[in-house]
Amino acid sequence: MTALVEIDGQTGRLLLTGQFDFSAHRDFRQASDELLGAAAVHDILVDFQQVDYLDSSALGMLLLLKEKSAAAGKTLALVNCRDTVRQVLEIACFGKIFTIR
Amino acid sequence: MKILLADDAEVVRLMIGRFVESLGHQLVLANDGVEAVERCMAERPDIVLMDMLMPRMDGCEAARRIKQAMGSQWVPVVMVTAVEEVSKLADAMETAVDDYVLKPVNFRILEAKITAIERTVQLHRKVREQSDALAEYYDRAEEEKRVAQHLMEQLVNRERLSDPQLHCWIAPAASLSGDLIAAARTPGRVLHLMLADGIGHGLTAALNVLPLTQPFYAMTERGFMLPDILVEMHRKVRQVLPVGRFVALAFVSVDFVNRRVEVWNGGIPDIRLFDAQGGLLKRWKSRHLPLGILPPSQLDLSTERFVFGRRSNLVICSDGLLEARNTAGETFGAARLSLACSNLPANEALARTIGDLSTFLDGASCHDDVSLAIIDIDPSAVLPLPERGEDGDELPEFEGEPNWRYVLSLGAMQLRSLQVVPLIMGFIAQTKSLSHAHADIFLILTELFVNALDHGVLELSSDMKQGTDGMEHYLLERAARLAALKEGRIEIELAGHELAGRTMLRVRVTDSGHGFDRSWLDHGDDAKPSGRGISLVRALSASLHFFGNGNTVEACYLPRGDS
Numbered sequence: 001m002t003a004l005v006e007i008d009g010q011t012g013r014l015l016l017t018g019q020f021d022f023s024a025h026r027d028f029r030q031a032s033d034e035l036l037g038a039a040a041v042h043d044i045l046v047d048f049q050q051v052d053y054l055d056s057s058a059l060g061m062l063l064l065l066k067e068k069s070a071a072a073g074k075t076l077a078l079v080n081c082r083d084t085v086r087q088v089l090e091i092a093c094f095g096k097i098f099t100i101r
Numbered sequence: 102m103k104i105l106l107a108d109d110a111e112v113v114r115l116m117i118g119r120f121v122e123s124l125g126h127q128l129v130l131a132n133d134g135v136e137a138v139e140r141c142m143a144e145r146p147d148i149v150l151m152d153m154l155m156p157r158m159d160g161c162e163a164a165r166r167i168k169q170a171m172g173s174q175w176v177p178v179v180m181v182t183a184v185e186e187v188s189k190l191a192d193a194m195e196t197a198v199d200d201y202v203l204k205p206v207n208f209r210i211l212e213a214k215i216t217a218i219e220r221t222v223q224l225h226r227k228v229r230e231q232s233d234a235l236a237e238y239y240d241r242a243e244e245e246k247r248v249a250q251h252l253m254e255q256l257v258n259r260e261r262l263s264d265p266q267l268h269c270w271i272a273p274a275a276s277l278s279g280d281l282i283a284a285a286r287t288p289g290r291v292l293h294l295m296l297a298d299g300i301g302h303g304l305t306a307a308l309n310v311l312p313l314t315q316p317f318y319a320m321t322e323r324g325f326m327l328p329d330i331l332v333e334m335h336r337k338v339r340q341v342l343p344v345g346r347f348v349a350l351a352f353v354s355v356d357f358v359n360r361r362v363e364v365w366n367g368g369i370p371d372i373r374l375f376d377a378q379g380g381l382l383k384r385w386k387s388r389h390l391p392l393g394i395l396p397p398s399q400l401d402l403s404t405e406r407f408v409f410g411r412r413s414n415l416v417i418c419s420d421g422l423l424e425a426r427n428t429a430g431e432t433f434g435a436a437r438l439s440l441a442c443s444n445l446p447a448n449e450a451l452a453r454t455i456g457d458l459s460t461f462l463d464g465a466s467c468h469d470d471v472s473l474a475i476i477d478i479d480p481s482a483v484l485p486l487p488e489r490g491e492d493g494d495e496l497p498e499f500e501g502e503p504n505w506r507y508v509l510s511l512g513a514m515q516l517r518s519l520q521v522v523p524l525i526m527g528f529i530a531q532t533k534s535l536s537h538a539h540a541d542i543f544l545i546l547t548e549l550f551v552n553a554l555d556h557g558v559l560e561l562s563s564d565m566k567q568g569t570d571g572m573e574h575y576l577l578e579r580a581a582r583l584a585a586l587k588e589g590r591i592e593i594e595l596a597g598h599e600l601a602g603r604t605m606l607r608v609r610v611t612d613s614g615h616g617f618d619r620s621w622l623d624h625g626d627d628a629k630p631s632g633r634g635i636s637l638v639r640a641l642s643a644s645l646h647f648f649g650n651g652n653t654v655e656a657c658y659l660p661r662g663d664s
Contacts, residue, residue, distance in 0.1 A: 055301075097394065
């Protein structure tokens with residue numbers, strides 16, 4: 001998986017591509033730390049447009065990011081969730097604690 | 102470094118030897134090939150400098166033997182040779198010799214060669230150290246895995262899965278499974294089943310699900326109900342797992358007597374109930390976040406119930422089964438699962454599903470743990486209550502003070518919040534002469550207490566249970582009245598009498614309600630849901646009497662033989 005960071009004004013976008021699983025751990029953390037550290041960024045969007053699959057360790061990483069962004073006073077939303085990604089998020093009922101668009 | 106120099110000419114040994122020593126290296130000398138091999142094995146030098154032509158054994162042969170003797174330890178051999186020996190040297194380099202210096206020896210070149218070889222030797226040593234460390238690490242990890250596997254198996258308690266109504270299967274992706282299936286019966290014979298799926302697979306995933314087993318087994322054994330056990334499991338998971346770790350969990354409770362299935366699903370794929378023809382009777386979607394994410398106060402305990410009438414298969418699996426991928430990249434999916442695990446008896450359905458998955462995968466391996474449980478929901482699978490022996494029917498005369506008394510007086514607040522029967526069962530478990538009869542005692546206490554609470558204090562009528570949605574309606578009303586309860590009291594007294602070397606348990610329950618018309622008890626109608634409970638207590642007890650206007654009941658119970 002690759003994780004790209006795009007910052008546009010107050011919005012920081014985390015563009016993920018490929019399979020989001022445990023092997024993505026390091027890339028995801030580096031990219032999310034970059035957004036968390038950017039003082040100008042107020043809203044973090046995790047973009048799943050290019051993600052075909054995510055597993056339970058990915059859900060764990062999202063929970064960690066949620067904790068950290070709340071601590072940094074930033075909002076967090078999961079966007080462009082399609083097919084399998086949406087299904088996995090639904091089974092885990094992540095809609096109850098995440099903004100999913 | 103330690104350098105072995107082998108040459109039959111004393112003048113060369115002296116000249117090169119002095120030079121090598123002047124560079125700060127330790128020198129070992131040999132006069133011919135045979136001696137070179139011997140000295141090499143004894144001294145284990147870092148480099149061997151050797152003349153090509155020597156008596157007894159030439160340099161090339163000596164080099165081969167040295168390499169052989171040193172095994173995996175790399176000892177570079179450098180030939181000191183004349184130009185005319187080049188072709189023989191080339192042959193030797195292909196098998197054993199690493200480098201050469203031409204005669205007459207240029208000391209500047211020799212020094213540079215030794216330095217270059219020293220670099221390679223050090224690199225070699227480092228790689229070797231790393232590979233040794235890796236091998237050691239691997240051995241240790243294997244040993245730890247073996248111990249962990251053993252521990253897991255003990256804690257998960259495989260033999261408890263041998264419930265006649267349960268058929269299940271787990272295939273771990275690594276040697277340890279992050280999926281866990283556990284099952285146990287309450288003292289009232291209600292089947293509890295949980296299927297848990299920890300993050301990832303292997304040891305850490307297995308560790309994630311372990312904290313669930315202890316509350317599950319201990320509380321089920323004491324007769325706690327699904328929501329209470331869930332609260333405790335959630336607390337445990339929150340307590341021991343770091344942020345970002347959680348456990349997806351499905352908790353199923355099947356009451357074969359009251360024909361009721363209750364499900365809490367947090368993060369496990371749809372649980373399905375199929376009738377004997379393969380028709381879908383009910384689907385329980387995941388309605389909750391997995392355990393370990395929300396703070397304890399926010400845990401949603403709401404469950405979904407289903408009342409069954411016909412024999413059917415309840416199918417629960419982890420996502421590893423649905424997402425198992427074959428070489429063509431297709432997933433096994435819910436449709437294949439539904440086909441495989443319906444319209445056959447549960448045990449055959451399980452075998453067919455395992456077979457279908459294996460055919461589907463055609464040798465491809467699963468990337469996640471796979472687990473599957475099928476419960477045979479059989480309305481006739483009510484375990485019969487043991488008949489009382491003829492001799493047990495007559496209650497011997499007894500008088501005098503009991504050996505012990507256990508008295509609880511519960512006001513509205515306690516009735517709202519306490520799990521009364523499990524609380525008393527904790528005491529019974531500690532009472533040696535009664536602990537082996539805890540299933541009977543649980544039933545008697547539950548029936549008498551529930552009667553006192555539901556019909557006495559909460560004034561619920563059993564007629565509400567009639568009809569298809571009756572039970573659901575009754576339970577909702579019960580929960581509402583209990584939550585709003587302001588007044589009311591239930592007294593429970595347990596007393597132990599010694600009777601001919603046996604302990605007789607006397608249970609007396611009094612409630613603050615208005616009592617009831619006892620006349621119907623005498624022509625007991627088993628078809629009425631309300632009559633069943635009291636008939637049950639009557640069957641188990643040596644005597645059962647009502648007092649007052651029916652709001653006090655006393656049962657005397659003699660444990661059956663100590664078998």
